[in-house]
Amino acid sequence: MDVPIENLLRDLTPQVLGAVIRRFHDFASAEDAVQEALFAAAIQWPQEGIPDNPRGWLIQVAARGMMDYLRSEEARRRREELAATEAVQLAPSVDVEPEADADDPLTLFFMCCHPALTPSSAIALTLRAVGGLTTAEIAAAFLVPEATMAQRISRAKASIKASGVPFQLPTSQERAQRLRTVLHVLYLIFNEGYTSSAGPHVQRLELSREAIRLTRSVHALLPDDGEVAGLLALMLLTDARRLARTDPDGELIPLTKQDRKLWDQVEISEGIALLTATLSKGSIGAYQLQAAIAAVHDEAARTEDTDWPQILALYELLKRMSDNPMVMLNHAIAVAMVHGPSKGLELLKALDSDARVAGHHRLDAVRAHLLEMAGDHQAAVTHYRIAANRTTSIPEQNYLITQAARLSESTASPDRGASRPKAEYPTMSG
């Protein structure tokens, strides 16, 4: 499909869907009708040209589709069940364009990220109904068959319908909590992260770019919300390092070893500007803090210029508002960089008894890193290997095995610290 038309259709999707939902009060059917209108546009517009009022065109076609659907539903039901008001609504006044409301796109976000949905359902529905992606594109991004993803979206729509959620903005009491859910879904989409293209499927869609696009639109709708700006800044400041994150063979390069000339300075500037603007408003939330930490990294011209004391101070603040064990791990690294590795290792001991993280591969990976810093190479190799055994990410596993091998070679003595025999044969590492 023609790229400008594709982009235009995706940008218009939330507004069109919002208008149709408000007119017909049926989210699931409206979503289907809008999909069909988008499909029709994708075929006709390249041939006939883009209409003068593309949004109106889409709304009209979708509304007509809804009318056809409702009429055929009606023909199957008994007429006495129709209320008089509904009969008026179903009268052929289709050519009056349902009005778009400026709140529609935001309302759609809240609907698709409703707390009644599982995270993966909310992600799929948001990408579809707000992002305007096709089911096939979403399926490919998550490496599942199209039929599976179609079912997931269908069930998500059914859950929304069953929950009776009205198509309107949440009340001011619910707003903050509901917005947190929306941001969490966007965070998850971004965090789906980077896929190596070594498998049987070739990725067309970068979910991280899609997450940025969606978060931008929430930011445009809620320009004064600090956490929305903070999340957008965090995504930009992280995405800026994308090209430096992997080597030509697809292997992971940690932040401290990346070629900073490959970092995207435009994204970094934008992220810092966003962050500066939001921090000056006084409130501070977890996403803003994480963005601030990313900014400190991104501002360092060389690894050795990194302002670790500032990063440590930011993690101290973040720890107070989040008991996420991953934050604790990153805090321990910052402590090590400022006060020495043994202080960092002490903090890790506390995590050994935290059930959420005790057997997690990242705990061993961080421990290995700090043990290496402390000069205890044999123990570091052991923990790199334990982490490699536990991780379920192929790129991470390759990275951790490589660290173990590197360190094991540089100590010039075979590691006797291994706690288990090593495999004769490797894993599927390609």
Add this chain to the structure above:
Amino acid sequence: MKYILMMAGTKAGVDTYKAWSKSDVQAHFAWLKSLNKELSDSGELVANEPLAAPEQAKVVRAGKDCVPITDGVFPEAKEFLLGYWIVDVESPERACQIAARLSAGPGPGGVPTSMPIEVRQIMSRRTDELT
């Protein structure tokens, strides 16, 4: 999270299966079809492949010059893979729950076959951006 659920059998087990009554076989097959539909409808089923009986199975090694050396495989008692399901689920507990369902398929007289189902997480080609 993606998991592979693997159903294993032995030659002796398959021979027993071949002696089931036709109605028991049909009941089993109907159950399988219904469970697969349920997993498909829930959006959790990613793949399901039954494998052919291992009489024609080969184990291949690279010989000299990469000319394959093949070998017929299966001693009587050895377990082999009958088939697998790949599911995409919210938690390891859900994967085990599905495995329990797979193991409870009806055998002769409707009694659960209690096939052992191995549950393994599939390696992802992704890494987390933000951790």
Add this chain to the structure above:
Amino acid sequence: MKYILMMNTMKAGEGVPGWPKKDLQAHVAFMRKFSKDLRDSGELVSAEGLSFPDQAKVVRASKDGTPVTDGVFPEGKEFLAGYWIVDVATPERAYAIAARASAAPGPGGAPLNMPIEVRSVLSAPPPEML
């Protein structure tokens, strides 16, 4: 015709290999190219790697249907490490692909000579099921 090529090369109690770094890199590069070539030839249907059997569970329904879960395995028990599913014209082509996988380089760059099990994948239920 679809075939599954299985590496039954993980053992309970073992961990990641301890080869020198450059041998690990050569192995990963080989596997990458192997998958890519199969993708390019259109023969690759799917491929997956499995996590270490430390976290493996075996679930069995007891006679009354309640599940029994077991996570302890005898040392040295074999587990599936990963598989490829290929769609090829002849069994010989499937064996040739398997032989190439088997020759993946290991320590010192020498071919590992891994045993790769090759089985047919059914496209319909087996006759005995009907």
